[in-house]
Amino acid sequence: MKIGTKVIHAGIEPDPSSGAIMTPIYQTSTYVQDAPGDHKGYEYARTQNPTRNVLEKNVAALENGKYGICFSSGMAATDTLAKLLKPGDEVISTNDLYGGTYRLFNTVFNPYGINFHFTGMSDLGSVSALINDNTRMIWLETPTNPMLNVIDIAGIVSLAKNRDILVVVDNTFASPYLQNPIDFGADIVIHSATKYLGGHSDSVLGAVVCNDDQLAEQLYYLQNSCGAIPGPMDCFLQLRGIKTLCLRMQRHCDNGREIAHFLQGHPKIDRLYWPGFPTHPNHDIAKKQMADFGGMVSFSLKGNDYDEAVRILSATKVFALAESLGGVESLIGHPASMTHASIPKEEREKTGLVDSLIRLSVGIEDPEDLIADLKQALGD
Numbered sequence: 248m249k250i251g252t253k254v255i256h257a258g259i260e261p262d263p264s265s266g267a268i269m270t271p272i273y274q275t276s277t278y279v280q281d282a283p284g285d286h287k288g289y290e291y292a293r294t295q296n297p298t299r300n301v302l303e304k305n306v307a308a309l310e311n312g313k314y315g316i317c318f319s320s321g322m323a324a325t326d327t328l329a330k331l332l333k334p335g336d337e338v339i340s341t342n343d344l345y346g347g348t349y350r351l352f353n354t355v356f357n358p359y360g361i362n363f364h365f366t367g368m369s370d371l372g373s374v375s376a377l378i379n380d381n382t383r384m385i386w387l388e389t390p391t392n393p394m395l396n397v398i399d400i401a402g403i404v405s406l407a408k409n410r411d412i413l414v415v416v417d418n419t420f421a422s423p424y425l426q427n428p429i430d431f432g433a434d435i436v437i438h439s440a441t442k443y444l445g446g447h448s449d450s451v452l453g454a455v456v457c458n459d460d461q462l463a464e465q466l467y468y469l470q471n472s473c474g475a476i477p478g479p480m481d482c483f484l485q486l487r488g489i490k491t492l493c494l495r496m497q498r499h500c501d502n503g504r505e506i507a508h509f510l511q512g513h514p515k516i517d518r519l520y521w522p523g524f525p526t527h528p529n530h531d532i533a534k535k536q537m538a539d540f541g542g543m544v545s546f547s548l549k550g551n552d553y554d555e556a557v558r559i560l561s562a563t564k565v566f567a568l569a570e571s572l573g574g575v576e577s578l579i580g581h582p583a584s585m586t587h588a589s590i591p592k593e594e595r596e597k598t599g600l601v602d603s604l605i606r607l608s609v610g611i612e613d614p615e616d617l618i619a620d621l622k623q624a625l626g627d
């Protein structure tokens with residue numbers, strides 16, 4: 248089955264009790280048993296919920312994996328994956344990373360004795376130099392947030408081969424429409440489904456997909472033991488949102504392309520980041536591993552002019568100034584003070600995340616209106 252059909256049908260059957268074509272919202276905390284232990288596969292709703300189970304099957308299929316495990320947020324999913332580690336274990340992670348993940352690794356898990364190394368992963372040599380006998384996990388995001396570097400998933404997987412190292416890919420920015428890390432050999436895919444998967448900025452949810460039976464068992468065990476499960480209403484909203492994932496992603500990519508080209512060469516712009524430009528340092532990898540280039544575009548201003556950045560961020564009328572991304576509506580954001588404020592300035596600037604950097608999550612509105620809005624905000 249192709250992804251355009253999977254988003255609508257994979258794992259989704261008419262509801263067995265009524266034939267309802269849309270998965271019902273099973274808003275219940277427990278299930279009645281006929282005799283102790285004699286039940287229909289559902290005992291308590293932290294452990295199993297039919298709405299969640301359907302979403303988990305659907306998300307697994309979208310990522311070409313066997314198992315899907317959903318959580319109350321992307322961070323809850325990340326937290327659960329970090330709990331696969333033990334004191335003394337080491338993790339190699341992208342340095343240009345979602346701010347919340349950086350914070351969780353450095354301030355929550357590091358005190359438990361897990362050591363994190365952050366490095367630019369465009370250079371595979373810098374990753375391989377950090378691998379040692381304690382390395383248990385390589386964590387990457389691609390494209391990265393907000394610098395839109397593209398990392399060679401298969402290349403990273405080749406470094407971990409034949410070693411006891413899990414390769415985890417945060418696929419939030421690409422979505423399963425653009426890339427399926429498991430096909431390149433990744434062990435685990437994680438999503439903040441809050442973003443493109445759900446796609447409507449109306450729910451917070453996380454998802455993990457893997458293929459390995461033992462790993463899946465461990466993750467279901469952690470999901471049930473730690474309890475960061477999503478509610479049934481949010482699972483329903485995700486299932487509904489996912490149905491249009493392919494249509495939305497096509498439009499996000501088309502609009503992203505138009506806006507990147509409009510911004511190219513603009514007199515106020517210093518650096519422009521979009522992996523679709525042949526001049527982007529990782530363009531060849533992007534072409535190889537992604538179906539298109541996505542709807543995220545970042546740029547910095549000439550002279551790293553922070554005041555001008557604040558003026559532009561406040562001047563758009565269609566682009567809303569807000570954190571998050573991946574919804575149908577276009578958003579404009581300031582990573583240094585918003586999504587990446589928890590990363591120290593020196594660390595941020597090493598990756599190019601300067602104070603004048605502006606990030607666009609290009610929505611699915613009419614591109615003419617989006618460009619007109621950017622024109623007036625830039626003062627053209």
Ligand SMILES: *Cc1c(COP(=O)(O)O)cnc(C)c1O
Pocket residue numbers: 320321322323345347348388392417419420438439440441442451452453
């Ligand atoms: C938003 C985001 C997260 C965190 O997800 P939440 O659903 O907000 O908890 C993790 N990774 C990336 C790349 C994100 O954009």
